[in-house]
Amino acid sequence: MKQVNSILLLLLAFATVNFAGDDQIAAKIAEIKSAHEKAYYNFSKEEYMKIWADCERVISIAPDNGEAKYFASLTAFRLMNVGLVKGDKSVVEKYADAGIKYADDIESDATLAAESAIVKANILMMKLAIVPQEAAALSGQIHGLIGKAEAMDPGNPRAILTKGIMLYNTPEQYGGSVQKAAELFTSAMESFDENSQKLIDWGHNESMAWLGQAYARMGKIGKARGIYNEALKYYPDFGWVRYQLLPALDQK
Amino acid sequence: MRLFYKFILLLLFVTGGKLFSQSHISGRVTNEKGNPLPYVNVFIEGSFDGDMTDTDGKFSFATKLTGELKIIASMVGYDKFVKPAALPAELSLKIILEQTSIKLKETVVSGSAYSSEEGKGVVVSKIDVYTTPGGAADLFQSIKTLPGVTNVSESAELYVRGGDPIETVTLIDQAPIYHPYTYESSYGGLFSNVNTAAMKSMFFSSGGFSAKYGNALSGVLEIKTNNEPQVQRYGAGISMAGVSFSAEVPISGSKFGGMVYGRQSYTKPIMWLNGSDEEFINHPESRDINAILSYKFSETGRIKITGFYSEDEQGVKINRAEMDGSFFGNTNNNFLNVIISGIPYKNLFSSTSISYGSFNRDWKLGVLDLTNEDSAFRLRSESEYTVTENTKINFGAEFENRIESFRGKIPEDDFNLQETAPNIVLDESLQFIRTGGYAEIEHNGIFHDKLFVVAGLRADYVSKIKVGWIDPRFSLGYRINEKNIIKLGAGLFGQIPDYRLYAVEDGNPDLPPMRAKHLVLSYDRELNKNDALRAEIYYKDYDNLPLEDVALNYTGEGYGYAYGADIILKGILWGDLKGWISYGFLNSKRYWMDYTKYAPSDYDITHSFTFVSKYDIGSLFELGVNYKYSTGKPFRPITGANYITGYDVYEPVYGAQNSDRYPDYHRLDMRLSRYEQFFEGKFTVFYCEMMNILNIQNIFGYSYNSDYTKREKVNSYFGRRTIVLGVEMTF
Numbered sequence: 001m002k003q004v005n006s007i008l009l010l011l012l013a014f015a016t017v018n019f020a021g022d023d024q025i026a027a028k029i030a031e032i033k034s035a036h037e038k039a040y041y042n043f044s045k046e047e048y049m050k051i052w053a054d055c056e057r058v059i060s061i062a063p064d065n066g067e068a069k070y071f072a073s074l075t076a077f078r079l080m081n082v083g084l085v086k087g088d089k090s091v092v093e094k095y096a097d098a099g100i101k102y103a104d105d106i107e108s109d110a111t112l113a114a115e116s117a118i119v120k121a122n123i124l125m126m127k128l129a130i131v132p133q134e135a136a137a138l139s140g141q142i143h144g145l146i147g148k149a150e151a152m153d154p155g156n157p158r159a160i161l162t163k164g165i166m167l168y169n170t171p172e173q174y175g176g177s178v179q180k181a182a183e184l185f186t187s188a189m190e191s192f193d194e195n196s197q198k199l200i201d202w203g204h205n206e207s208m209a210w211l212g213q214a215y216a217r218m219g220k221i222g223k224a225r226g227i228y229n230e231a232l233k234y235y236p237d238f239g240w241v242r243y244q245l246l247p248a249l250d251q252k
Numbered sequence: 253m254r255l256f257y258k259f260i261l262l263l264l265f266v267t268g269g270k271l272f273s274q275s276h277i278s279g280r281v282t283n284e285k286g287n288p289l290p291y292v293n294v295f296i297e298g299s300f301d302g303d304m305t306d307t308d309g310k311f312s313f314a315t316k317l318t319g320e321l322k323i324i325a326s327m328v329g330y331d332k333f334v335k336p337a338a339l340p341a342e343l344s345l346k347i348i349l350e351q352t353s354i355k356l357k358e359t360v361v362s363g364s365a366y367s368s369e370e371g372k373g374v375v376v377s378k379i380d381v382y383t384t385p386g387g388a389a390d391l392f393q394s395i396k397t398l399p400g401v402t403n404v405s406e407s408a409e410l411y412v413r414g415g416d417p418i419e420t421v422t423l424i425d426q427a428p429i430y431h432p433y434t435y436e437s438s439y440g441g442l443f444s445n446v447n448t449a450a451m452k453s454m455f456f457s458s459g460g461f462s463a464k465y466g467n468a469l470s471g472v473l474e475i476k477t478n479n480e481p482q483v484q485r486y487g488a489g490i491s492m493a494g495v496s497f498s499a500e501v502p503i504s505g506s507k508f509g510g511m512v513y514g515r516q517s518y519t520k521p522i523m524w525l526n527g528s529d530e531e532f533i534n535h536p537e538s539r540d541i542n543a544i545l546s547y548k549f550s551e552t553g554r555i556k557i558t559g560f561y562s563e564d565e566q567g568v569k570i571n572r573a574e575m576d577g578s579f580f581g582n583t584n585n586n587f588l589n590v591i592i593s594g595i596p597y598k599n600l601f602s603s604t605s606i607s608y609g610s611f612n613r614d615w616k617l618g619v620l621d622l623t624n625e626d627s628a629f630r631l632r633s634e635s636e637y638t639v640t641e642n643t644k645i646n647f648g649a650e651f652e653n654r655i656e657s658f659r660g661k662i663p664e665d666d667f668n669l670q671e672t673a674p675n676i677v678l679d680e681s682l683q684f685i686r687t688g689g690y691a692e693i694e695h696n697g698i699f700h701d702k703l704f705v706v707a708g709l710r711a712d713y714v715s716k717i718k719v720g721w722i723d724p725r726f727s728l729g730y731r732i733n734e735k736n737i738i739k740l741g742a743g744l745f746g747q748i749p750d751y752r753l754y755a756v757e758d759g760n761p762d763l764p765p766m767r768a769k770h771l772v773l774s775y776d777r778e779l780n781k782n783d784a785l786r787a788e789i790y791y792k793d794y795d796n797l798p799l800e801d802v803a804l805n806y807t808g809e810g811y812g813y814a815y816g817a818d819i820i821l822k823g824i825l826w827g828d829l830k831g832w833i834s835y836g837f838l839n840s841k842r843y844w845m846d847y848t849k850y851a852p853s854d855y856d857i858t859h860s861f862t863f864v865s866k867y868d869i870g871s872l873f874e875l876g877v878n879y880k881y882s883t884g885k886p887f888r889p890i891t892g893a894n895y896i897t898g899y900d901v902y903e904p905v906y907g908a909q910n911s912d913r914y915p916d917y918h919r920l921d922m923r924l925s926r927y928e929q930f931f932e933g934k935f936t937v938f939y940c941e942m943m944n945i946l947n948i949q950n951i952f953g954y955s956y957n958s959d960y961t962k963r964e965k966v967n968s969y970f971g972r973r974t975i976v977l978g979v980e981m982t983f
Contacts, residue, residue, distance in 0.1 A: 028300060046291070053293035053304050056326055061298050094329045101551070104506050136379050137452070137478075140982070144483020172872060175927055175935050 025065065028058055032071050033201060040078065040202070041237040045086070048079045066109045073102040073119045074202070080126040092130050099123045114153035115200055121145035121162050125169070139174075142166055157191035158203040160184050161210065168214060178217050185211035205235045209245060216249055224249055277337075278312035279345030281305050281325055289327060289349055297322040297334075315339065325349060331598075350598075351641070381448050384864055385876040386921025386943045386970075388493070391454060392432070392444040395473065397864050399818030399834040400458035400788075402857040403882040403917060405952050406969045408433055408443050411855045412458045413792060414814025414840030415470030418750055419768075422446075423474045425558055426632050427589045427607035428467075428652070434517075434538040434564045434583075442969060443538075445562035445585060447513040449487070449498050450542040452478045458818075459790055460741030460772035463690040463708030463725045464634065464646060469747045469768040470792070477558050480509035480546040491939075491978025492521040507548045514541040526974045529967050531569040533578055538564030552601075553594030560587040573902065573956040575618040575669040583613040604633040618669035621660045622678070626751075628654035642696040646708070649689040656751045657681040662758075668901045680755045684748065688712040692725075702731045714748055714765070721746040721765055734778075741772040749798045753806050760801075764808040769793040783823020791815040797844035810844030812853060831865030831877075851886075851909035858883040876923040884917065886910035887953075893960035902959050918948045919970065936981040947973040 032054050039047035052075045058068035076099025083091030103120040106112045121142045128138045146166070149159040164184030170176030188207040208231035215224035228241050228249065235241075281292045288309030295302025301315040302324075318339050325333035330349040337343060380394060387393040392408035395401055402411045409417035422432045424446065433441020455474040457465075465472045481500035489496040494517035502509040516539045523535065540562035548554045565582035586609060593603035610627040634648035657680065664674040692708030706727040713720035725743030732738065745768045753759040774788040797810030816839060822832035838860070842853040861881040869875050889912040893902035925939045944950075949971050954963040 024300070049291040049293075050304055052328075053295070053302070054300075056293050057295050057300050057302060060295070060324065061300075090329075098328045107505055134377075136377075136382070140485050141482045144485055148483065171868070 025058055025062055025068075028054060029065075029067050029071070032058075032068075036071065036074065036078075037201065040205075041235070041239055043082060043085075043239060045079065045082045045088075045091075048075050048082065051075045052079070066106045066112045069102040069106050070112050070115060070119070070200070073099040073106075073116065073123070074200075075099075076102070077119055077122045077126065080123065084126060084129055089130060092126060096123055096127050114149040114156055114159070117145045117149040117152070118156070118158045118162055121149070121166075125162075125166065135174075139166070139170065155191055157188045157207070158200070160188040160191060161203050161207050164188060164207075164214075165210060168210065168217075178214050182211060182214035182218065185214060205231060205238055208234075209238070209241050212241070212245055212249075216245075221249060274314055274316050275318075275340040275342065276312070276314050277323065277343045277345065279310070279343070279347060281309045281311065281333075281347040281349060283330075284348060284350055289330075292325050292327045292330075292347075292349065294323065294325045294347070297324050378448065378451060378453075381451075383866055383874075383876055383923070383925070385878040385923035385941065386919070387878070388443060388941070389448050390443045391446060391448050391451065391475070392473075395456055397832070397834065397862045397878065397880070398456070398458070399820050399836040399860065399862075401471075402836065402838060402855055402860055403880060404855050404857060404885055406442075406950075408441050410471060410473065411857075412471035413790060413816065414812075414838055414853055414855050415768075415792075416855070419469035419747060419766075420471035420473060421465065421468035423465075423472070424560075424587070425477055425556065425589050425591045425607075426474070426603060426605045426634060427587075427591075427609075427630050428628070429560075429587055429609055430626060430628070431583070431585055431611045431613075434540070434562060435536055435566060435581075443517075445538075445540045445560065446475060447496075447515060447540065447542045449496075450477050450511065450513045450544060452476045459792065460725075460727060460743060460770045462646070462706065463692045463710040463723065463743075464648060466650070466688045466690065466710050466712050466723070467686065467747050469745050469766055469794075477542075477544050477556070478511055478546070479554065479556070480507060480548055481511060482506050482509075485982060487980065487982045489978060489980035491941075492525060492976045493517055493519070493978070496980075509546060511544045511546075512541065513543075515539065522974060522976060526972060529971065532567060533569065534565055534567030534580070536564065536566035538562065550594060553592075555590070555592045558587075558589045558591075561585070570617065571955070573904070573958050573960055574667055577618050577669075577671070579615070579617040581613070581615050583611065585612075586610045599638045600635060601637075602633065602635040604631075606631050618671050619661055619663050619673040619675045620669055622662055623659045624656070625659075626654070626656045628652055644694045646692040646694070647690060650687070652686045653683070654686070654751070655681060655683045658752060658755060665903070667903050668896070668899055670899065670901065673899060673901075676758055678755065678757055680757060682751050682754050683716060684751060685715040686712060686748070687715075700730075704729045704731070712746060712765075716754070717748075717762060717764070719765060721767070736778075737776045739772075739774045739776070741770065741774075743770055744768070745770060753798050758805055760798075760804050760806040763798055763806055764796045766797050766808075767795045779823055785819075785821050787817070787819045789815075789817045794842065794844075797842065799844050800846050810842065810847075812840065812842030812844060812850075814838060814840035814853070814855075816840075825865060829865050829867055831863070833864075834860075834862045836860040848906075848909050851911070854886060854910065856886050856910070872927050874925045874927070876925070878919075878921040878923075880917065880919045882917045884914035885952075886913050888912070890956065890960050890963070895959070904956070904960050914951055914953075917950050918946070919944050919950060920946050920948075930981075936979065938979050939977070941976040941978070943974040943976070944970045945973060 032051055035047065035051050039051060052072065055068045055072035055075060058065055076095040079095045080092045100120055100123055103116045106116045124138050124142050128135060146159055146163050149156055164181045167177050167184065168181035185207050192204040208227055212224045212227040215227065228246050231238055231241050281289045283289055290305050290307045290309060292305040293302065294305065294311045296315055296317055299317060301313060301317060303311040303313040305311045321337055321339055323335045323337050325347045327349060329352055331352055333347050333349055381391050382389045384394045384397060390408060392410060395410060396403060400413050404411040410420045411417055412420050422429050432444050432446055434445050435442040453476045457472045461472050481502055484502060485500045487498040494515055496515040498513045500511045518537050520535045543559045544556065546554060546556040563584035567578060567580045570577055570579050589605055589607035591603055591605040595601050607630045613624045615622050630652045632650040637645045639645060658678045661675040661677055663669050664676055688710060690708060690710035692706060694706045696704040698705045708725045709722065711720060711722045723744040723746055727739060727741040729737055729739040746765045748765050749763055753763055754761050770792050772788060772790045774786060777785040779785060792814040794812040796808040797812060798806045798808060799810035801807045816837045818836045820832055820834040824830055838857055840853040840856040841850055843850040859882065863879045866874055866876045888909050889907040890904040891907040892905040894905065896903055922942045922945050923939060925937055928936045930936055950968040951965040951971065952968045953966040955966050956963050
């Protein structure tokens with residue numbers, strides 16, 4: 001009997017080593033979530049590529065894992081952002097389709113549908129940046145996706161933030177408004193609470209950075225500086241604010 | 253003690269077993285050219301075990317997994333690499349990843365190309381179409397602001413580089429459509445019946461185009477309709493010229509959706525506000541509806557059904573030397589197309605369409621009482637096979653069965669249209685079956701890495717006249733640097749003349765296909781992302797044009813030429829001023845149709861100048877300006893008249909062929925728009941469109957008194973200042 005127990009123990013040991021269980025997947029998802037935060041501050045393509053690789057591996061183990069697909073689409077959006085800033089257009093094009101595909105895969109998942117629509121809207125905004133001639137079609141889609149997210153999850157701070165970014169970047173004659181964008185960034189900042197960051201944890205720092213930019217564009221330099229400094233108190237590693245936005249403000 | 257041994261044994265077994273079964277997998281990942289690929293995700297399927305390649309494409313990882321497993325190498329944009337492996341093992345792999353679908357290096361291969369898609373010539377976006385003042389958001393009217401499209405009349409018809417409008421083919425989702433206009437009259441159609449809102453992209457070429465396009469002598473306009481909508485969106489508009497609506501609805505997620513676009517136009521309110529030179533019995537009205545169902549059945553595959561319907565009618569009093577009476581006209585147009593596209597095999601993109609279109613037009617003016625029916629069934633398939641990132645092969649085939657019938661009466665002499673005038677009774681149905689095919693190769697880096705070439709051959713055969721023809725086409729480009737390209741294009745182009753000329757009664761069933769030779773030299777300079785400068789010179793030589801003949805009605809002995817230069821600057825013109833400036837010079841002569849000698853063609857508009865600009869004037873207002881100038885159109889003057897006793901009518905005596913010209917054409921259109929957002933993200937645009945704001949009386953002809961001793965100017969469609977107010981909203 002003792003021998004049987006030993007063998008069972010042995011098998012159990014092997015089982016835990018050889019096959020990724022739900023706990024390991026959950027741990028990996030948590031790791032991906034935390035890696036996202038670091039990669040954002042480091043603005044690192046390499047780190048995002050590692051996250052992308054992790055997401056792919058989780059999906060290969062659990063093809064129906066919505067969270068992995070969500071993070072894959074979020075990673076695609078971030079990679080596009082890095083590509084856009086660093087002038088790597090091919091990354092923007094490649095990851096747009098890949099990110100949208102994963103976002104579409106989870107559009108019927110009740111817990112992720114709103115977030116998926118938000119990420120998809122952000123991916124399309126990146127696309128709009130490289131093909132402005134498709135503005136008419138893309139902006140309609142982006143507004144539609146934001147509306148969809150708001151309907152599914154009223155008060156979602158990332159939906160408010162995304163709407164603000166869209167308004168900030170849209171020329172005034174086509175309905176853009178820095179003033180309204182600033183109001184939305186403020187509202188987004190105030191809407192972040194524990195619940196909104198339970199599953200996903202992005203957007204609060206960006207809301208502050210965008211609000212600062214909106215203030216700066218309106219000529220409210222003091223207010224812009226204030227919000228940037230506040231952002232750095234919360235997020236000391238926020239390189240975008242520390243090394244780009246604040247110095248840009250100093251030159252004004 | 254036994255327990256202790258057991259424990260040790262177990263520990264050894266577990267750890268030792270793991271140690272002994274550990275595999276080490278390493279290697280390098282490259283692309284097809286042997287270049288290392290960084291950031292490739294190499295891992296064991298169904299596990300976290302793996303590594304990401306470094307800048308040298310190298311990877312290395314250990315795994316304790318055992319058994320028959322799969323090693324995956326994955327990277328976006330490349331085909332997934334899968335290798336079965338029996339573990340434990342020490343593996344050193346050389347992995348080559350192939351691009352999922354090789355994209356040809358971005359280059360502009362078509363001369364004279366304007367497109368709404370980046371990388372396919374000078375970009376004319378959908379928003380350009382919507383905001384071109386005086387264009388009524390009409391694609392064809394917007395294209396007329398480009399160089400190479402001459403302003404022969406104010407109609408929407410495209411007169412390309414000295415060519416007749418029938419020499420430019422319009423394709424919708426790769427199916428030809430022959431009557432894309434509303435209010436077709438002898439002056440041409442006024443607007444397009446293709447709703448710009450239903451359009452996803454367009455490609456327009458004014459010469460030297462690909463072998464893909466057949467049965468067109470001068471130009472190609474290819475329109476692609478919208479794909480499945482991603483979000484629900486509705487739109488509505490009302491103006492003094494009509495009402496419109498649109499609905500875009502996803503039916504099943506983001507993969508399947510439907511779209512409907514409708515318009516009803518009316519002219520009474522505009523004429524009430526602006527007045528009219530004409531006395532209408534039925535004020536012109538038109539309506540059209542475009543409906544699309546699109547289903548994306550796989551990552552690259554899509555099936556789309558597009559249906560168009562349009563109709564219009566008008567009735568106007570005519571008081572001319574030829575007759576004193578009324579003209580009635582009405583048309584209706586149907587079009588249904590099914591297109592399926594996708595990648596059936598790696599790097600091979602194919603699309604096949606089946607379409608049916610029918611057109612019916614009734615004209616009644618005195619003795620003229622003619623019904624024209626035109627129906628066509630078409631099957632067309634196009635494929636692109638990307639061999640390497642520098643080489644692509646295009647090939648395809650098409651079949652068309654077109655039947656055109658003419659029934660009714662036409663006047664024997666065009667100077668006598670009275671009810672009792674001598675006439676010819678027509679009851680003719682003409683069937684043309686055309687089959688065609690093409691093959692083309694695009695190659696970058698021929699002889700030199702900055703040289704690119706496109707060489708193609710197409711063949712067409714028309715069963716009706718038992719005639720086939722082969723068109724070789726060629727284009728060579730040299731990329732001076734990233735921003736500057738020089739291109740040379742040449743080729744043969746064939747097309748069947750107007751089918752009406754094949755009628756047994758008053759035509760010639762044996763007319764040969766018309767032929768043209770194109771030679772185009774162009775220079776493109778990319779100023780920045782969407783700003784461009786293009787200059788082109790061209791020569792076009794025509795043969796086998798239809799020419800009136802006393803014995804045979806028509807022969808194919810006509811000929812002609814056109815040469816000229818076009819230049820366009822598009823983008824930021826000055827400060828915040830955006831738009832485009834274009835200029836075209838043209839010299840064109842023909843001896844064809846009823847010409848009595850070799851003379852400047854009807855389309856010989858020597859100088860064409862267009863300035864289109866938009867300016868944000870603040871407070872959500874935008875002002876658009878569209879100024880056009882063109883040399884007056886040539887015409888054959890009437891120098892006298894002879895009285896025909898039996899019919900109490902005068903027969904005009906004409907001077908030399910096209911020896912006179914109408915006055916030069918000037919027109920300034922403006923559009924003031926105000927954008928509002930009554931609901932977040934939903935736009936409402938109020939606009940005031942002011943056409944011919946300087947009230948310049950442009951003309952498109954002269955009318956004469958009964959004995960041709962006096963003539964009066966006939967004002968063009970917009971020969972007087974016309975103001976249209978409207979609002980459009982999305983919700």
